[in-house]
Amino acid sequence: MGLALDEPKEADEHHTINEVPVIVDPFAMKIIKESGGLNIRSSVFGPTAELAGTGCGSGCSCS
Numbered sequence: 001m002g003l004a005l006d007e008p009k010e011a012d013e014h015h016t017i018n019e020v021p022v023i024v025d026p027f028a029m030k031i032i033k034e035s036g037g038l039n040i041r042s043s044v045f046g047p048t049a050e051l052a053g054t055g056c057g058s059g060c061s062c063s
Contacts, residue, residue, distance in 0.1 A: 015022045032038050035051035
């Protein structure tokens with residue numbers, strides 16, 4: 001499985017999570033770390049990713 005939103009760049013960070021290679025640009029990694037991580041869930045539309053600190057249980061308005 002793979003998802004590319006951009007071409008890889010030299011400054012990108014390379015990680016392996018549960019045997020899945022993940023490449024993230026430094027700015028996106030900063031946002032992910034500041035939010036407390038990334039949640040990947042399965043939905044009827046396939047896998048979805050959301051920042052850990054942005055769910056409806058964290059005080060945002062879901063209306």
